[in-house]
Amino acid sequence: MAVFHDSAVDRVALRQWRLGRVRAQMKQVDVAGILLTDPVNIRYATDTSNMQVWTLHNTARYCFIATEGPVILFDFSGCEHLSVGNEALTEIRPATPFFFFGAGSEAEPRARRWGNEIAELIDAHGGGNRRLAVDTLEPLGVHELERHDIRICHGQSVMELARVIKNDVELQAMREAIAACEEGMRRMRACLEPGITENALWSRLHQANIEFGGEWIETRLLTSGPRTNPWFQECSHRVIEAGDLVSFDTDLVGPNGYCADISRSWICGDVRPGNEQHWLYATAYEQIMSNIERLKPGLTFREFSAMGSELPADCVTNRYCVVAHGVGLCDEYPAIVYDQDFEAGGYDGVIEAGMTLCVESLVGREGGRESVKLEEQVLVTETGAVRLSSYPYEEDWL
16 A cells, blocks of 8 residues: 555556547547547546546536547646646647536527537548547537537447457556555444444545545445345445444545445444345355356357356345446446346447456345345456455355
């Protein structure tokens, strides 16, 4: 746990790799450029960051990347200095935001100015191609691009497919985020005693993440005792009691902007798990380990889903929403659902070497008091999956 601002990550190599991945996908779909407003996508393509959570719901900055040409970052007013020296950027300009909070009654004329500027870039760098990939955009922006006869293409697929394969530099960045997360988990475990509230326990993870250069946590998924089942309740002021199961999912965006998505279940107090708690934990552990062992490059999502470890019949209703999902700067493509959910909510694809995945298990009986949540972050290699996270399991429960 050295100081995380002394990162071992080669930022120049990281930027070159990620921008190259984006441009390769852009060429495959034959677009003149891509317009990014999602701050996570901007971070991936340019390695720039500015008020990431705030700009998730206020489109105050955006980026234009020509397939063959410049990378232009349009940043929030007065923030151009934040990215000076970033060699991935050709130019930094002030943004022309038109979201209502910032623009009010001027939203439409500002959107027109915004559209004129984007159209000028397409004219200058598109080589006659008027196809523009866009990740997310307000209706006013869509209208302005269409007014300039610009054809909008699905930019989110470009970015998700670019982000799916990690190289060694990305893995180094991710390992630093995981290290910060696991230190936070150790601090949580150290103060898990009867009488602490769920919120107070959860705050230890946040504090460690910020201390070591992390950024935010995407959810509040820590619950105890009867609040663990059904899942997806968020942490509260409930006082944790001796003998309660405590289950959590970190969903942590840590140092370098990378996600550490790890789940564990503990017991509060100096007590042994009861028979039901023991069974829940052992069942979840067996499922997650079996599924990690089955992960191989070349498997389709459907094949992996179909061969996944079966849950006991009385736990099927409370199953998790995915068997596994991609992870990078946040939860990413793909989302691999349970076999019984595939027709209604699944999609196919191929597991590849270089993917980083989170393998999940949630075991709780329908109508039961508690549930166990386990999740492991892994790298798919040519020969199978290897763990990236190293936080221990409760092996003496097994």
